[in-house]
Amino acid sequence: xxxxxxxxNYQIKRDILTFLQNxxxxxxxxxxxxxxxxxxxxxxxxxIEETLNSDGPEALVSTLRLxxxxxxxxxxxxxxxxPDMTVRSYIIQDSTLRENCVVKINCKLTKTGDRLIFDFRxxxxxxTNRATNTIVAGLKACWRRCxxxxxxxxxxxxxxxxxxxx
Amino acid sequence: MGAAPGAKWxxxxxxxxxxxxxxxxxxxxGVLIFSALVHHPIKFIIKNWMNEPTVGVxxxxxxxHNDSRYGNVHNTDQSMILPIFHDGSxxxxxxxxxxxARTARSSPAACPRWPKAQ
Numbered sequence: 001x002x003x004x005x006x007x008x009n010y011q012i013k014r015d016i017l018t019f020l021q022n023x024x025x026x027x028x029x030x031x032x033x034x035x036x037x038x039x040x041x042x043x044x045x046x047x048i049e050e051t052l053n054s055d056g057p058e059a060l061v062s063t064l065r066l067x068x069x070x071x072x073x074x075x076x077x078x079x080x081x082x083p084d085m086t087v088r089s090y091i092i093q094d095s096t097l098r099e100n101c102v103v104k105i106n107c108k109l110t111k112t113g114d115r116l117i118f119d120f121r122x123x124x125x126x127x128t129n130r131a132t133n134t135i136v137a138g139l140k141a142c143w144r145r146c147x148x149x150x151x152x153x154x155x156x157x158x159x160x161x162x163x164x165x166x
Numbered sequence: 167m168g169a170a171p172g173a174k175w176x177x178x179x180x181x182x183x184x185x186x187x188x189x190x191x192x193x194x195x196g197v198l199i200f201s202a203l204v205h206h207p208i209k210f211i212i213k214n215w216m217n218e219p220t221v222g223v224x225x226x227x228x229x230x231h232n233d234s235r236y237g238n239v240h241n242t243d244q245s246m247i248l249p250i251f252h253d254g255s256x257x258x259x260x261x262x263x264x265x266x267a268r269t270a271r272s273s274p275a276a277c278p279r280w281p282k283a284q
Binding site for chain 1: 180182184188190191207208210211215221226227228229230231232233236241244245246247248250252253
């Protein structure tokens with residue numbers, strides 16, 4: 001499912017919901033989960049609107065912005081403290097969860113100043129129709145989790161010092 | 167919050183994204199990888215659906231997705247994305263990636279063969 005609209009006027013569209021329910025083994029759970037997710041989003045929306053009403057949009061945007069900029073600066077600082085180096089490694093997976101298949105993931109990690117460069121050249125091509133198809137995307141999340149998961153706000157800019165080549 | 171077994175075990179996360187689709191703040195609990203990747207479908211929506219006459223993005227709309235090629239861990243994880251408007255313009259987004267209902271093996275929404283409970 002590529003991103004598509006399933007909610008209008010804060011209500012789940014029943015025709016699309018029915019289609020999704022007919023696509024799964026647990027149709028009641030599918031509906032239940034969609035309702036839960038929608039209401040969780042609405043709760044976040046409520047909190048943001050309360051902030052907008054009490055402090056204004058400039059305060060909200062500046063807070064989000066400051067969070068991101070502070071995290072970026074901190075990540076750069078931490079990376080800068082490491083010695084400049086190059087580390088090479090690789091892993092080989094032997095299954096795509098559907099068939100046996102040897103897949104190599106090659107990685108050369110270079111740290112220069114405040115930048116980390118991930119070089120995946122030499123890796124097997126990414127799959128488009130198997131479960132194991134989020135190598136680069138998953139890497140970004142794993143990097144965040146391993147490096148700064150417990151000590152800083154979670155936002156996207158902690159990956160700004162990362163560069164990727166393949 | 168979640169209803170699926172994995173969600174009850176904590177396999178969920180939520181976050182607030184900027185109007186351009188970048189993750190600004192994620193919730194403290196949950197599986198980080200979900201919210202770290204959901205900026206991809208948000209930017210897909212901004213690029214492809216916001217100005218598309220047949221779709222559009224307006225207040226009250228919500229989007230769902232699970233395809234890992236558009237930003238997710240794997241196809242069994244579903245994300246709900248809700249744009250937030252203020253004074254007529256989109257100011258933020260609140261996606262809610264969550265572990266998912268199990269999908270049928272042969273459906274286009276399925277993870278091949280072994281949808282996992284997490």
